[in-house]
Amino acid sequence: MNKIIQIYPWIDKEELIQVSKVIKSTFLTENKYTKKFEQKFRSITGAKYAIAINNWTMGLFCCLKALNIGKNDEVIVPDITFIASANAVILAGAKVILCDVDSKTLNISTSNIEKLISKRTKAIMPVHLYGNSCDMTKILKIAKKHNLKIIEDAAQGLGVFHKKKHVGTIGDVGGISFYGNKLITTGEGGIILTNKKKIYNEILQLKNHGRKTKGKFIHEKIGYNFMFTDLQAAIGLAQINKLKKIINKKLKIYKYYKSHIKNNEDIKYIEKVDKTLSVYWFSNIITKQASKLKKFLSEKNIQTRNCFYPLSLQPCYKKNNSIIKKYVNKKNSLNIYKSFLSLPSAVQININELNHVIKNINSFYEKKNKTIGKFS
Numbered sequence: 001m002n003k004i005i006q007i008y009p010w011i012d013k014e015e016l017i018q019v020s021k022v023i024k025s026t027f028l029t030e031n032k033y034t035k036k037f038e039q040k041f042r043s044i045t046g047a048k049y050a051i052a053i054n055n056w057t058m059g060l061f062c063c064l065k066a067l068n069i070g071k072n073d074e075v076i077v078p079d080i081t082f083i084a085s086a087n088a089v090i091l092a093g094a095k096v097i098l099c100d101v102d103s104k105t106l107n108i109s110t111s112n113i114e115k116l117i118s119k120r121t122k123a124i125m126p127v128h129l130y131g132n133s134c135d136m137t138k139i140l141k142i143a144k145k146h147n148l149k150i151i152e153d154a155a156q157g158l159g160v161f162h163k164k165k166h167v168g169t170i171g172d173v174g175g176i177s178f179y180g181n182k183l184i185t186t187g188e189g190g191i192i193l194t195n196k197k198k199i200y201n202e203i204l205q206l207k208n209h210g211r212k213t214k215g216k217f218i219h220e221k222i223g224y225n226f227m228f229t230d231l232q233a234a235i236g237l238a239q240i241n242k243l244k245k246i247i248n249k250k251l252k253i254y255k256y257y258k259s260h261i262k263n264n265e266d267i268k269y270i271e272k273v274d275k276t277l278s279v280y281w282f283s284n285i286i287t288k289q290a291s292k293l294k295k296f297l298s299e300k301n302i303q304t305r306n307c308f309y310p311l312s313l314q315p316c317y318k319k320n321n322s323i324i325k326k327y328v329n330k331k332n333s334l335n336i337y338k339s340f341l342s343l344p345s346a347v348q349i350n351i352n353e354l355n356h357v358i359k360n361i362n363s364f365y366e367k368k369n370k371t372i373g374k375f376s
């Protein structure tokens with residue numbers, strides 16, 4: 001059997017047809033297709049405003065800038081996330097306050113947030129990791145009590161709902177990533193979501209050199225170039241047409257793993273918060289045997305992936321005073337990191353491949369249990 005890749009996008013002739021139309025039009029930069037793409041996202045998420053952006057890392061940066069967060073300000077970020085969440089805060093000039101994560105949901109631990117709030121705290125950045133919503137009900141309460149902004153990092157949250165609201169639209173501002181491994185992709189790219197007109201207007205200017213419209217050379221603000229392209233939008237529109245199928249297939253993959261991996265007290269699954277709808281972007285397991293299992297599967301040509309390395313342990317932050325490590329139990333984060341594995345989860349995975357992965361996982365645990373039996 002060929003190598004089973006953990007994740008890859010579903011691209012076919014539909015994307016080619018859409019991109020060809022843009023190429024034939026010769027208008028490659030942000031234009032009609034981007035408008036249509038943004039319109040689709042307003043209807044998918046229910047957000048009043050949607051702004052396409054060159055990537056979600058810069059999207060996060062724009063959200064922080066639009067909320068006037070910078071020097072001397074602090075933003076609370078979970079210890080386990082992709083590093084871009086924290087780097088955007090550093091780029092905006094503010095300080096990152098790391099918060100513990102919940103060992104069952106892997107998302108920001110709401111019982112620790114209040115301990116981290118100081119006079120300088122301006123915002124909380126919940127990250128909806130692996131398609132599971134954070135406890136937004138509690139986070140909204142805390143933010144309201146302490147007058148804090150909420151920037152939702154829903155990079156991995158497309159299709160995820162909390163009490164019927166799409167993640168990324170619950171706080172002040174949020175957004176989604178379309179990087180190549182995400183639920184849908186535009187290569188690089190992201191979308192910013194908000195219901196607040198002021199934030200929308202600020203971000204429009206920030207992403208387009210500080211002006212309100214293209215083609216004019218009067219710049220009201222100092223801005224940047226974070227524009228999208230119609231080439232990306234064309235791919236995105238083709239991907240949106242597949243979104244329902246992708247979400248359904250991901251759920252099927254997850255359920256198939258869960259029902260065919262033999263019951264085993266050593267394997268657990270991420271838990272979700274009440275009244276939320278998850279999307280199974282990646283099928284993940286939690287097991288003390290993660291590193292041995294990863295090696296075993298790799299020898300069978302099956303690729304798996306670790307979880308994000310805790311920010312509190314990142315070598316690049318060791319001597320950086322923009323990261324303030326408070327109330328982070330490094331052992332807890334490290335345990336999560338060490339016991340987590342993303343299984344092959346691409347939409348195109350076929351039943352033979354799935355059965356092959358499952359057979360090998362089951363045989364790994366059978367062998368392990370036999371070994372334990374011999375020595376006990």
Ligand SMILES: Cc1ncc(COP(=O)(O)O)c(C=O)c1O
Nearest residue numbers: 055056057082084085155177179
């Ligand atoms: C949680 C999280 N935040 C931020 C990002 C950054 O998004 P992008 O790659 O679009 O810049 C990612 C992307 O992988 C992510 O997973």
